[in-house]
Amino acid sequence: MGWSRHGKDSGKGRRSYHHGNLREALVEAALGLIAAKGPAGFTFAEAAREAGVSPAAPYRHFRDRDALLAGVACQGFERFEAFLKTAWNDGRPDSFTAFGNLGKAYLAFARTEPAYYSAMFEAGVPLENHPELREAGDRAFAIVRDASEVLSRTLPPATRPPALMMALHVWALSHGIASLFARGDAARRKLPMTPEDLLEAAVLIYLQGLGLGGGGAGGRA
């Protein structure tokens, strides 16, 4: 690389022919547009405009509109993974508590990064064409899977549920609550409790059903 004095150019005040950081700028522009108008309303041309660049420039970095969307989603999964990993914190202070934190982190991400979340789960990027997307998604899922594994092992072997199944259940539950009740702009339906509390209660009941009845520091916040 080497675009010398450009770099942190603060966007609007471009000085030279080369942008220096277009790829990233396009991803950021896309994020803003998705946040504002949904993944359907996002446009290649407008992303270019927002990045202060001619409509042909993005083609140097992305094959087409879909590729940019996939790039956004991919980056989203990477951040998601990091975020979940931090929340799980290697199962500290105890696996039960940490598992609850994982769920909260899931919702927190969907709330604070609705544009990423949209791109990841709702944009309908065909992931056959973008294997790196699927891989990034799998890596994020692996965090939940591993956490389930650890939690499962706190039970006597005979009664341990399959960790993969647990992980799928929790993921689906979190995703369901996130997309129905915790969407960025307008919560679609009124709730008698916060999405976080709703999820926490569900996970608690679910773990209870597995025989994991609240070891460690317990689940009450």
Added chain:
Amino acid sequence: MGWSRHGKDSGKGRRSYHHGNLREALVEAALGLIAAKGPAGFTFAEAAREAGVSPAAPYRHFRDRDALLAGVACQGFERFEAFLKTAWNDGRPDSFTAFGNLGKAYLAFARTEPAYYSAMFEAGVPLENHPELREAGDRAFAIVRDASEVLSRTLPPATRPPALMMALHVWALSHGIASLFARGDAARRKLPMTPEDLLEAAVLIYLQGLGLGGGGAGGRA
């Protein structure tokens, strides 16, 4: 009404100036387009074309593109409600079994009517502008809510969970599994079991956690 001899005109062979059934035909065309290209790819003009009608004609029936989409979603919720109601079957043969059937019906609908499902949950129709949509959605949700109520009452009063919470949990779980794993065309991620089994297991564990440990005919299919 009175468009006399038109009616079941079998689409392509229109005979007269008046279509006779345009509104419904547009909804059906929209469904087909959504199924084929997702809610984003659906187009007012193309729906008109598919219905064999000039691009201006739809404006006699829908204020704009969004209104048609909302109409589709609304009809979807109505069918969804009827479908869930049939599955619940007033709690027969026993509330526990019927509850499981309700979950299966949820997934079955998402699978067999992906276009409706898309319009209902993913099209991003702003439901502030379409109160009848929210109402239709609420009526569908009420089925799950009432079922939860009945099931909850099989427990002694002191240990009864709030039916609304139960319903939200089950709805979110079903929606999560449906949108992650049971989408129409391509299941997005590989699973070690069917979405139906995954959901059934989750509901079983969840109910177990509530102390509803498999009364009646049990949950094994």
Added chain:
DNA sequence: TGTACATCAGTGAACGCGCGTTCACTGATGTAC
């Protein structure tokens, strides 16, 4: 039963728009010698 009329539900041509994409190009950068 017939006729005049209001209303309804279509037509078809036209518009302005913004999109995605391509093209030949050019300014800036990095590198080999």
Added chain:
DNA sequence: TGTACATCAGTGAACGCGCGTTCACTGATGTAC
């Protein structure tokens, strides 16, 4: 250190397209008398 050159990352004009929407219109239907 200087120069020639290849490569990279932009430009800007142009294209064809299909969309949503509007307009004045007209054919068909239903109804009052």
